[in-house]
Amino acid sequence: MSQFFQIHVDNPQARLIRQAIEVIQKGGVIVYPTDSGYALGCSIGNKVAMERIQKIRALEKHHNLTLMCRDLSELSTYSRVDNQIFRLVKNNTPGPYTFIFKGTKEVPKRLLNDKKKTIGIRVPDHKITQALLEELGEPLMSCSLILPGQSHTESDPEIIRDLLEKHVDLIIDGGYLIEQATTVIDLSEDSIEILRAGCGDVTPFE
Numbered sequence: 001m002s003q004f005f006q007i008h009v010d011n012p013q014a015r016l017i018r019q020a021i022e023v024i025q026k027g028g029v030i031v032y033p034t035d036s037g038y039a040l041g042c043s044i045g046n047k048v049a050m051e052r053i054q055k056i057r058a059l060e061k062h063h064n065l066t067l068m069c070r071d072l073s074e075l076s077t078y079s080r081v082d083n084q085i086f087r088l089v090k091n092n093t094p095g096p097y098t099f100i101f102k103g104t105k106e107v108p109k110r111l112l113n114d115k116k117k118t119i120g121i122r123v124p125d126h127k128i129t130q131a132l133l134e135e136l137g138e139p140l141m142s143c144s145l146i147l148p149g150q151s152h153t154e155s156d157p158e159i160i161r162d163l164l165e166k167h168v169d170l171i172i173d174g175g176y177l178i179e180q181a182t183t184v185i186d187l188s189e190d191s192i193e194i195l196r197a198g199c200g201d202v203t204p205f206e
Contacts, residue, residue, distance in 0.1 A: 033174030037153025
């Protein structure tokens with residue numbers, strides 16, 4: 001059975017944030033709120049936790065996983081990006097976007113798309129997520145909580161609890177959220193490709 005924390009959206013309780021990070025560091029899988037619905041997260045170094053997330057989501061082998069980052073200072077560590085693209089990303093973060101880049105050697109191979117060697121990078125605009133990332137001190141391996149057969153992110157923490165309390169280690173209740181996932185922009189090649197139009201405005205990338 002998973003733990004269930006109610007964390008204040010505007011003033012996240014430091015004690016609960018620390019306890020959530022302890023769960024992650026011990027190899028746990030968490031459900032947590034973001035600026036585009038709820039997401040699944042685990043340590044970037046834990047293979048078993050990553051595989052648990054892939055099973056919950058029933059993800060295909062080629063699905064791009066995401067590194068949830070505190071800010072863009074981590075962008076060059078985990079992805080290959082030129083100055084022009086960096087400025088474009090900087091102008092649209094933090095926010096509900098997932099950017100796909102070629103990964104660097106700092107990204108564990110198992111997290112990369114096995115065909116394109118790409119990784120998703122995301123800088124969220126959400127206080128609970130930012131508090132988690134600040135306490136963790138490194139990116140969170142993450143993907144949107146879109147359950148098999150669904151086309152939208154889960155938004156109701158009580159429903160999530162009913163569905164997943166036997167499959168994850170912690171559910172963070174950050175209130176009722178929107179059901180729309182991030183906008184996904186592929187910046188890994190010479191041209192910009194919009195892979196998914198979500199709650200982030202696509203206009204700057206067209």
